[in-house]
Amino acid sequence: MTRKREKIVIALPKGRILKEVMPVVRRAGIEPEPAFDDEGARQLRFSTNHPGIDIIRVRSFDAATFVAFGAAHIGVVGADVLMEFDYPEIYAPLDLKIGYCRMAVAEPEEMVGNDDPERWSHVRVATKYPNITQRHFARRGVQAECIKLSGAMELAPNLGLCRRIVDLVSSGKTLRANGLVEIEQIAEITSRLAVNRAAWKTRPDEIGELIQNFRDAMLSKQAGPPAREPVS
Amino acid sequence: MSEYSDKALLPAGMCDVLPPDAEIEAKATESLVEAFSRHGYERVKPPLIEFEESLLAGSSSAMAEHTFRLMDPISQRMMGVRPDMTLQVARIATTRLKNEPRPLRLCYGGQILRVRGTQLRPERQFGQVGAELIGSAEPAADAEVVRLAVESMQFLGIDNISVDLALPTLVPAITQAHGVADEVSALLREALNRKDAAAVEALSGKLGKDLANMFTTLLAAAGPAEATLGILEKLDLPEAAAAERAQLVSVVEIIRRGAPSLTLTIDPVESRGFEYHTGVTFSFFAEGVRGELGSGGRYLAGANNGEKEEPATGMTLFMDTVLRAIPASVPAKRLFLPFGTAIEKGRSLRDQGWITVEGLDSGEDAGEGARHLGCSHLLTNGEIREI
Numbered sequence: 244m245t246r247k248r249e250k251i252v253i254a255l256p257k258g259r260i261l262k263e264v265m266p267v268v269r270r271a272g273i274e275p276e277p278a279f280d281d282e283g284a285r286q287l288r289f290s291t292n293h294p295g296i297d298i299i300r301v302r303s304f305d306a307a308t309f310v311a312f313g314a315a316h317i318g319v320v321g322a323d324v325l326m327e328f329d330y331p332e333i334y335a336p337l338d339l340k341i342g343y344c345r346m347a348v349a350e351p352e353e354m355v356g357n358d359d360p361e362r363w364s365h366v367r368v369a370t371k372y373p374n375i376t377q378r379h380f381a382r383r384g385v386q387a388e389c390i391k392l393s394g395a396m397e398l399a400p401n402l403g404l405c406r407r408i409v410d411l412v413s414s415g416k417t418l419r420a421n422g423l424v425e426i427e428q429i430a431e432i433t434s435r436l437a438v439n440r441a442a443w444k445t446r447p448d449e450i451g452e453l454i455q456n457f458r459d460a461m462l463s464k465q466a467g468p469p470a471r472e473p474v475s
Numbered sequence: 476m477s478e479y480s481d482k483a484l485l486p487a488g489m490c491d492v493l494p495p496d497a498e499i500e501a502k503a504t505e506s507l508v509e510a511f512s513r514h515g516y517e518r519v520k521p522p523l524i525e526f527e528e529s530l531l532a533g534s535s536s537a538m539a540e541h542t543f544r545l546m547d548p549i550s551q552r553m554m555g556v557r558p559d560m561t562l563q564v565a566r567i568a569t570t571r572l573k574n575e576p577r578p579l580r581l582c583y584g585g586q587i588l589r590v591r592g593t594q595l596r597p598e599r600q601f602g603q604v605g606a607e608l609i610g611s612a613e614p615a616a617d618a619e620v621v622r623l624a625v626e627s628m629q630f631l632g633i634d635n636i637s638v639d640l641a642l643p644t645l646v647p648a649i650t651q652a653h654g655v656a657d658e659v660s661a662l663l664r665e666a667l668n669r670k671d672a673a674a675v676e677a678l679s680g681k682l683g684k685d686l687a688n689m690f691t692t693l694l695a696a697a698g699p700a701e702a703t704l705g706i707l708e709k710l711d712l713p714e715a716a717a718a719e720r721a722q723l724v725s726v727v728e729i730i731r732r733g734a735p736s737l738t739l740t741i742d743p744v745e746s747r748g749f750e751y752h753t754g755v756t757f758s759f760f761a762e763g764v765r766g767e768l769g770s771g772g773r774y775l776a777g778a779n780n781g782e783k784e785e786p787a788t789g790m791t792l793f794m795d796t797v798l799r800a801i802p803a804s805v806p807a808k809r810l811f812l813p814f815g816t817a818i819e820k821g822r823s824l825r826d827q828g829w830i831t832v833e834g835l836d837s838g839e840d841a842g843e844g845a846r847h848l849g850c851s852h853l854l855t856n857g858e859i860r861e862i
Contacts (some may be wrong), residue, residue, distance in 0.1 A: 329669075
């Protein structure tokens with residue numbers, strides 16, 4: 244086909260995960276333009292060493308949204324976000340095995356011990372993940388009233404907003420510093436390579452090759468750069 | 476809120492389709508139905524509303540949550556507004572048209588209504604145009620339906636179509652042969668539908684290593700048809716699953732014979748949206764267009780009304796998405812006829828293919844009137860002049 248094809252857009256999450264993702268992206272043979280590593284740059288879309296591939300840098304929840312609507316073709320999305328929204332248009336064919344953490348229920352230290360979960364019929368929980376939280380508690384017959392927060396969940400129990408929180412826990416330091424204890428694990432979380440369904444179906448060769456490059460990059464974690472030719 | 480905005484606001488997922496889109500949609504619908512009828516598919520028109528118990532019986536119960544319901548004041552029975560037309564057409568084929576010779580080819584076009592829009596399709600009302608081929612289990616029937624969909628969409632000027640074939644019966648055939656517990660199968664289905672390789676791996680404890688490996692291979696096999704078939708053919712499948720695979724191979728072969736350069740992919744593990752299907756299914760995409768243009772596949776007609784079940788296959792195109800894929804058309808030329816132009820003159824210009832707009836006011840300047848009404852041409856002194 245002679246028609247000019249759209250560039251492939253890869254959505255990467257800002258922040259903590261980005262540092263872990265970039266080595267994988269580079270091993271997959273994709274090198275963003277220098278402005279990408281410039282913290283002060285206002286640019287949001289970056290070209291790469293491949294003329295047909297661009298990278299965008301967005302918030303981690305938004306990476307999933309961009310991929311779900313096909314605005315980005317591929318993205319790196321935490322399993323937490325995929326679980327929360329369960330987008331039917333996203334495929335997650337590859338576990339990148341980075342950004343390890345767990346989603347857990349936590350409560351104030353002094354509550355542990357005299358709290359019997361068997362007796363709950365209703366809990367109030369502060370969380371960034373109302374869907375996951377509701378599903379988790381509903382499975383054991385408990386109705387969860389969720390208070391949606393965007394961050395600093397750990398403050399909520401101390402200030403009397405609610406008694407429990409559901410959040411991502413990696414080292415557990417933040418919980419401890421706020422007098423909270425992890426009482427239950429909901430899921431283990433890693434980052435996934437997310438692919439838009441229609442993009443995969445309509446450009447199977449290019450997308451398939453990119454996924455394979457990422458897969459090889461995972462396998463060659465300690466080894467040098469992969470030998471694959473760039474996607475044209 | 477002003478009175479205007481009060482009146483203009485529509486319920487979520489509903490919209491007024493304005494010029495020129497309403498005309499484009501109507502023409503596209505008619506072109507598709509015409510393309511189907513050229514292949515011998517005859518049009519049927521089921522009603523908007525049916526009794527709930529026949530609309531949602533048997534295999535169509537998957538659509539229950541999408542259905543608007545209302546009470547029939549006459550019969551005092553519950554009715555449902557159709558959320559999909561395929562099963563209505565299958566009902567017609569297996570009841571009123573059950574004595575027609577088989578295979579029976581039917582087509583349809585109409586509006587459907589759903590309780591909730593989806594993320595990609597917030598519309599609650601949209602048009603469906605489709606064709607059903609009832610009474611043949613041959614792979615040639617599946618291939619005919621795929622070719623029909625592709626050719627009719629190409630007829631509309633959509634040139635970058637790709638077809639994804641799936642086999643929603645393959646995974647259940649494997650899990651049943653290996654005696655996998657129902658709740659594990661359900662988790663597996665969910666993981667495979669999301670193409671979540673990590674979640675499939677996490678099930679290896681319950682599935683056994685060999686079986687988990689097989690599903691991981693199947694998941695990774697999704698891609699260009701020939702490559703996927705190469706992988707599928709090497710797998711050691713239980714008998715029922717091998718039969719499904721053989722059917723898929725023949726369908727691909729026949730499609731390829733007619734369309735060697737079509738973008739054809741296979742997804743051996745997809746089952747979302749194919750709740751009542753029993754064999755090879757298809758989804759149609761166009762590059763750069765969000766969502767599916769249509770979908771379809773093999774099913775059993777009559778399974779929902781107690782009649783004899785018949786093998787059937789068919790497809791439905793979703794007009795909201797199809798319209799997004801149609802290349803923008805050139806706005807039609809409109810010719811302004813100043814007040815007093817002879818009626819015969821206008822008639823003969825329309826016969827030549829012009830769209831004419833007549834001036835109604837004797838006092839107005841013809842050029843002004845033409846511009847005011849967005850006409851591209853003007854008739855002055857019997858001559859057609861471009862504006």
